[in-house]
Amino acid sequence: QDDVQLLLWLTDAANEKYQAVYVTVDEVQVHRAGGTWRKVADPDKTYDLLELVNGVREELGLALLPAGQYTQLRLLLKTTPDQGTNLLSRSHPFANYVIDQNDVAHELTVPSGFQTGIKLVHGFTLTKGVTTELVLDFDVDKSIVEAGNSGKRLLKPTIKVVDLKPATVIGGAVTPVDRAGARVTAQIYVPQAADVKDQVKVQAGTVTNLQGVYTLIVPLG
Numbered sequence: 001q002d003d004v005q006l007l008l009w010l011t012d013a014a015n016e017k018y019q020a021v022y023v024t025v026d027e028v029q030v031h032r033a034g035g036t037w038r039k040v041a042d043p044d045k046t047y048d049l050l051e052l053v054n055g056v057r058e059e060l061g062l063a064l065l066p067a068g069q070y071t072q073l074r075l076l077l078k079t080t081p082d083q084g085t086n087l088l089s090r091s092h093p094f095a096n097y098v099i100d101q102n103d104v105a106h107e108l109t110v111p112s113g114f115q116t117g118i119k120l121v122h123g124f125t126l127t128k129g130v131t132t133e134l135v136l137d138f139d140v141d142k143s144i145v146e147a148g149n150s151g152k153r154l155l156k157p158t159i160k161v162v163d164l165k166p167a168t169v170i171g172g173a174v175t176p177v178d179r180a181g182a183r184v185t186a187q188i189y190v191p192q193a194a195d196v197k198d199q200v201k202v203q204a205g206t207v208t209n210l211q212g213v214y215t216l217i218v219p220l221g
Helices: none
Strands: 004-013 018-032 037-041 045-048 058-065 068-077 097-100 105-109 118-120 124-126 132-139 144-146 153-155 159-163 167-173 183-189 200-207 213-219
Touching (some): 004 018, 004 037, 018 058, 068 132, 105 153, 124 132, 200 213
Parallel strands (some): 004 132
Antiparallel strands (some): 018 037, 018 045, 018 068, 018 097, 037 058, 068 118, 097 105, 132 159, 167 213
16 A cells, blocks of 8 residues: 655755756656666756755655665656756756856766666665655765866766655854855764775765855764
8 A cells, every 4th residue: 555655855965166057857766675666756847956055955756655665766867958047047058057157058968867867776664654755965076077178067976865864954153154155064984994085974065155054964874
């Protein structure tokens, strides 16, 4: 019986290189252990990921699914944008693109997002009578790759799936007052990592707002 709620959110780690990063999500699917893929959301919407920082989330969809084990999710992106406008008050020139600091739009090439989808291998369990909330957290810094001198930009998404139940929200302010744009991260130390650069792992990151205030959604465990 379909009596378990799965609520999906979209958010993003902060980035200072671009004014805006737009992606157009067609649908979201989940895969049940031993079963098949099933659509759980079809937002058909163009999102500016850089608006979804400092704890801001955008709801992707709410679905009713059978209780049980699920092995992964995947995002299917579109090749055409929605009818909205971007931060320059212009129609979206592409479905997936960035706007740099000079107000120039650059289309993002998506190697697999249209055909097979962007797969997120993250197992989760739906328990009867309990709403599970998952946040799909883009890391723009790692997700956009500039292809040499060609000028092309590839979207190879690095997306962290955060279960809000074992997560915590950390907020505060950076002093002096009104310290806007300061980078704030929550990190863990992983001494067993073989490579020294992997011994410090960033769990969440953002930048402060105009008042120097920040909010982080930090996964636990």
